[in-house]
């Protein structure tokens with residue numbers, strides 16, 4: 044039957060796979076792994092792969108990835124050879140950068156499992172943003188949206204005369220979001236018949252209510268205050284949550300040094316090059332980016348050493364020398380060591396050498412309970428520094444707030460609303476803010492076809 048089939052991700056956050064089918068053909072959107080710690084998963088990863096590729100009919104014309112988070116792309120290595128895959132051009136660069144690191148560790152450990160980079164070589168960048176491509180009667184138009192991942196996508200899908208908006212993960216309070224969310228929906232989307240929307244924050248209402256930081260601009264203002272007040276600032280932030288990374292970089296006081304490792308510096312370079320034309324206020328090279336090299340060996344910086352900003356002829360990447368930053372004070376972007384024995388443990392070592400480090404925790408607050416860390420990797424990183432005197436929690440969500448979801452519903456005037464990427468699809472009908480749209484909400488069942 045022609046229609047929409049959400050294999051996984053209706054009653055859970057992550058592990059997303061959605062099918063749009065017409066006749067003997069289909070496209071898939073995302074092929075994600077269950078998030079670590081997912082309880083009562085709708086389907087385990089292996090079972091899902093078997094279910095999606097169970098029969099030879101229909102033909103899979105393409106798999107389209109919304110963005111690079113693991114709960115959307117994590118099972119890409121399980122997609123059979125010969126099936127076309129697409130992702131954003133810049134997202135692909137970031138994925139390849141991550142894969143280089145992952146493959147390097149696999150090689151070092153002598154792991155024989157399939158390397159990641161060759162699979163990424165199979166993925167093509169989107170044909171053209173804002174332009175439809177026809178997959179045997181399923182027309183897909185990719186649109187760039189705001190999320191806590193760089194170069195994330197929504198899709199307009201036209202199928203059997205119906206116009207469908209598939210949001211993927213999105214928000215309206217990041218660096219691009221504030222300027223473009225309403226404009227994007229008004230000018231590029233407009234009236235739709237079916238809205239398939241993520242609803243992460245509908246299952247995180249308490250988190251939304253308790254978080255005093257709502258936008259990236261607020262995050263940047265608060266960060267600047269904290270950085271002024273402390274000499275040794277250590278920021279725990281996801282290296283690919285680019286908007287927040289740029290907010291921290293832009294908030295460093297002029298008398299302090301900005302420090303990060305080589306991998307983070309490469310991510311920043313990709314992000315700035317992709318975005319500085321569109322968001323020069325937030326995405327440009329400001330002060331120097333001091334790169335932490337093992338044993339202060341400048342050779343490790345590789346190409347970054349030679350990189351010159353085209354229009355200013357400046358070298359933005361400099362090697363971080365301990366003498367320089369320990370005297371001036373600094374803001375250091377750090378990551379917890381998820382893999383004991385790997386190189387990432389050096390942040391813990393650096394932390395141990397500091398006099399009075401102040402932690403800025405800017406990851407999902409769900410990893411904390413009553414302000415205290417529970418995750419063993421974070422507990423080990425913080426090493427007892429999770430009290431108010433040593434740590435500030437400032438974080439913006441990667442997902443749309445309830446008010447933005449309502450705005451989206453109002454602007455797209457759908458006849459049917461299908462919630463997904465939420466633990467509370469049923470709550471969509473109960474929420475006061477969605478009252479006007481209550482009767483349109485269709486809670487699907489995983490693996491069932493919603494016929495069109």
Ligand SMILES: [Zn+2]
Pocket residue numbers: 110112190192212441
């Ligand atoms: Zn995401």
